[in-house]
Amino acid sequence: MATSSFKKKFHVPFFHNTSKTAPAKDSTLQSVLASTQKKNSPSLRRRTIVHHTDCRRNTIWSDNVDEELVANLAPKELNRQEVLFEIIKTEHEYVRDLRLIEEYFINPIKQAEEKHRKHIVPENLNKVFNSISYFLFIHEVISNCLNERQENQFPLVRSISDILLSYVWVFRAYAPYLIHYEDALRELDESIRKKDKLGRLVRKQQKSPSCRNMPLTTYLLKPFQRLLKYPLLITNLLKGTDKDGFDYDKTVSLKLKLDEVLADVEEQKREHDNMERLRELETRIHGLGQFRLAINNRQLLKESPACQTSFTLKKQPSLRKSLTVMSSPTLNQKRHSVRNLYTLECNDIVLLAERTGATKDGHPVYKLVSRPPSPIDDEPVMVHTRPEDSGVYYED
Numbered sequence: 001m002a003t004s005s006f007k008k009k010f011h012v013p014f015f016h017n018t019s020k021t022a023p024a025k026d027s028t029l030q031s032v033l034a035s036t037q038k039k040n041s042p043s044l045r046r047r048t049i050v051h052h053t054d055c056r057r058n059t060i061w062s063d064n065v066d067e068e069l070v071a072n073l074a075p076k077e078l079n080r081q082e083v084l085f086e087i088i089k090t091e092h093e094y095v096r097d098l099r100l101i102e103e104y105f106i107n108p109i110k111q112a113e114e115k116h117r118k119h120i121v122p123e124n125l126n127k128v129f130n131s132i133s134y135f136l137f138i139h140e141v142i143s144n145c146l147n148e149r150q151e152n153q154f155p156l157v158r159s160i161s162d163i164l165l166s167y168v169w170v171f172r173a174y175a176p177y178l179i180h181y182e183d184a185l186r187e188l189d190e191s192i193r194k195k196d197k198l199g200r201l202v203r204k205q206q207k208s209p210s211c212r213n214m215p216l217t218t219y220l221l222k223p224f225q226r227l228l229k230y231p232l233l234i235t236n237l238l239k240g241t242d243k244d245g246f247d248y249d250k251t252v253s254l255k256l257k258l259d260e261v262l263a264d265v266e267e268q269k270r271e272h273d274n275m276e277r278l279r280e281l282e283t284r285i286h287g288l289g290q291f292r293l294a295i296n297n298r299q300l301l302k303e304s305p306a307c308q309t310s311f312t313l314k315k316q317p318s319l320r321k322s323l324t325v326m327s328s329p330t331l332n333q334k335r336h337s338v339r340n341l342y343t344l345e346c347n348d349i350v351l352l353a354e355r356t357g358a359t360k361d362g363h364p365v366y367k368l369v370s371r372p373p374s375p376i377d378d379e380p381v382m383v384h385t386r387p388e389d390s391g392v393y394y395e396d
Contacts, residue, residue: 059089060082060085060086061081061082061084061085061086062078062081062082064085065155066155069155069156076240076242077240079236079239079240080237080240080241081156081157083233083236083237083240084157084160084237085157086233087146087160087164087233087237088143088146088147088150088157088160090226090229090233091139091142091143091146092143092146092147094139094143094222094226095136095139095140095143097219097222098132098135098136098139098222098223099136099140100210100211100219101132101136101216101219101220101222102132102133102136104205104208104210104211105129105202105205105216105219106129106132106133108201108205109121109129109198109201109202112197112201116197120196120197120198120201121198122184122187122188122191122198123187124180124183124184124186124187125180125184125187125188127176127177127180127184128177128180128181128184128220131173131174131176131177131180131223132177132220132223134173135173135174135177135223138167138170138173139170141167142163142164142167142170145163146160146163149163158246158247159246159247159250161237161247161250161251161253161254162250164234164254164258165250165253165254165257168254168257168258168261169261171227171230171258171261171262171265172261172264172265174223174227174265175264175265175268175269177223177224178224178227178265178269179268179269179272181220181224184220185217185220188202188216188217188220189217202216227262227265230258230262231255231258231259231262234251234254234255234258235255237251238251238252238255274299274300275294275296277300278293278294278295278298278300278346279293279294280363281293281300281303281344282294284359284363284364284365284366285344285351285353285366285367285368286356286365286366286367286368287367287368287372288368288372289372290372291372293346298346298347298348298349299346299347300344300345300346301345301346301347302343302344302345303342303343303344303345303364304342304343304345305339305341305342305343306341306342306343306352340354340355340356341353341354341355341369342354342355342364342366344366351368351370352368352369352370353366353367353368353369353370354366354367354369
């Protein structure tokens with residue numbers, strides 16, 4: 001789902017010259033480097049490049065540099081270098097997984113569609129595939145910048161916050177992925193279960209040794225996992241950065257901007273989920289007429305039995321069988337059993353409905369008891385509920 005926040009054209013610094021923009025060496029780190037680089041700098045350089053190391057063995061920074069350098073670092077700086085190494089390393093691994101999705105699944109599926117001249121990918125899964133292709137495009141740029149910075153500042157990386165701050169806007173593009181992810185998984189599982197063209201192709205590709213015995217559903221989760229990991233990594237980076245250091249202010253700015261962007265993404269997801277709930281509820285209510293429940297800024301708060309908070313009924317549960325309520329005064333007045341009454345509570349309106357059945361999925365089907373709101377009634381009015389107020393008046 002495209003939103004207004006994605007209509008803006010962002011500048012992508014493809015030729016981000018990290019060697020020229022790298023900050024000057026810190027004086028504290030300079031003294032540590034002086035005693036170690038003279039001895040065995042060439043051998044250290046060969047072992048430090050993240051994307052050339054065996055990730056299964058060289059999982060931490062201190063395994064890739066000289067022991068004397070590690071011994072001479074303060075604990076806080078050592079921890080900071082480990083975090084920087086993890087950010088660069090995991091970014092490379094993330095790009096690797098995104099590339100696998102495109103090369104082993106997205107591209108073969110596109111080729112199959114061109115061959116048969118027929119779309120075989122469901123709508124939500126197709127949108128997730130499009131998001132992943134974009135993630136690969138932009139995160140390759142980020143990973144290359146980080147790797148270049150690591151090479152130029154070997155063996156002690158002094159700053160990457162300026163690079164990440166330049167690309168933090170990228171995470172706004174994760175909103176469509178998050179919105180369609182769950183439905184995409186359902187579509188994919190259904191195709192595999194039915195063994196249709198898409199399902200058969202996915203099962204075949206999953207058997208490739210490059211997939212490391214992991215299904216496509218596991219790889220489709222990677223962007224979500226990466227999105228959750230970034231705040232933790234940046235928080236750890238900030239903890240390991242001295243407040244007097246040259247990179248502290250930029251790291252603080254990076255964390256604040258990242259939190260802001262991720263909060264915006266989360267809000268877009270929440271608004272979409274709320275609208276989907278309202279649309280689904282609208283299909284289960286008979287008697288709404290021209291009234292539309294699913295509108296912007298309306299939030300579904302609760303769908304529950306009408307008298308569940310009634311103090312009288314809590315003391316005498318048997319009354320639920322005999323009590324009735326009268327519908328709004330019309331020519332066709334009707335009494336409704338309290339035990340079948342439900343309140344459908346939104347932030348601006350409350351509807352009273354009688355449960356008349358259930359859908360195939362077990363969700364209640366309702367018939368409206370209160371009259372359908374008119375356009376004038378539909379003006380937003382904030383609802384404030386009290387625990388002792390059931391919202392229903394009944395006759396003893």
